[in-house]
Amino acid sequence: MPIEVESPEQMGYDRIRNNLSESSYTDAFLRDIDMGPGNDLKDLVLAYGSHAGHEGIRELIMKDSYRITKEDILLTVGAAAGLFIIATTLLEKDDELIVVRPNYATNIETPRAIGARINFVDLDFDYGFELDIEKIKSLVTPRTKYISVTHPHNPTGACLSASEIKELAAIAEDNQIRLLVDETYRDMVFEEQLPLAAELSPNIISISSAGSFAATRP
Numbered sequence: 062m063p064i065e066v067e068s069p070e071q072m073g074y075d076r077i078r079n080n081l082s083e084s085s086y087t088d089a090f091l092r093d094i095d096m097g098p099g100n101d102l103k104d105l106v107l108a109y110g111s112h113a114g115h116e117g118i119r120e121l122i123m124k125d126s127y128r129i130t131k132e133d134i135l136l137t138v139g140a141a142a143g144l145f146i147i148a149t150t151l152l153e154k155d156d157e158l159i160v161v162r163p164n165y166a167t168n169i170e171t172p173r174a175i176g177a178r179i180n181f182v183d184l185d186f187d188y189g190f191e192l193d194i195e196k197i198k199s200l201v202t203p204r205t206k207y208i209s210v211t212h213p214h215n216p217t218g219a220c221l222s223a224s225e226i227k228e229l230a231a232i233a234e235d236n237q238i239r240l241l242v243d244e245t246y247r248d249m250v251f252e253e254q255l256p257l258a259a260e261l262s263p264n265i266i267s268i269s270s271a272g273s274f275a276a277t278r279p
């Protein structure tokens with residue numbers, strides 16, 4: 062995928078006629094970031110911290126959940142880095158994974174670079190972008206390491222129901238594999254928000270962004 066497709070800032074905003082979506086943060090100076098009284102960035106010590114990420118942020122994320130503890134949470138530099146870590150940790154050459162497509166590029170290109178075999182399950186406009194869970198089940202082989210889904214889905218906006226996530230979790234548990242749920246857009250649902258997917262099963266890894274993190278229950 063050409064970088065321009067993912068990065069309008071690389072292409073140059075003046076060359077884009079119709080920018081239908083924009084997720085990048087507007088350029089800013091450090092001095093413009095108001096962190097409140099007593100939190101002047103000039104006083105910030107730049108040093109190594111906890112390898113899993115800032116304790117306070119992990120505690121905040123944990124508050125949103127019933128079962129996940131601070132130890133289950135890993136802060137990463139964007140969801141993209143989290144997805145990269147997951148692929149490079151779980152996959153080796155000739156391993157398999159199942160990817161619901163369309164999917165964020167890192168979920169496809171990193172496994173491809175590792176030499177893993179990707180079995181795609183394509184979402185179809187004519188079926189309301191509904192997920193074919195039976196097809197996913199039929200694609201699991203002894204070499205499958207994980208199933209990659211996005212909820213809410215980018216770019217269709219289609220959401221999985223709680224029972225669909227449970228069905229997917231059951232497939233992961235029955236086969237002793239992982240279910241990766243990219244929940245980057247979790248806060249953008251209009252209906253009732255589902256719990257973090259990682260709450261449901263130790264086989265599920267949740268990914269999210271804007272204070273991006275990966276969470277998994279041991």
Ligand SMILES: Cc1ncc(COP(=O)(O)O)c(C=O)c1O
Nearest residue numbers: 139140141165215243245270273
């Ligand atoms: C579904 C999905 N996952 C992950 C990402 C990457 O998020 P981040 O910018 O936090 O790396 C994006 C960004 O557009 C996305 O759409």
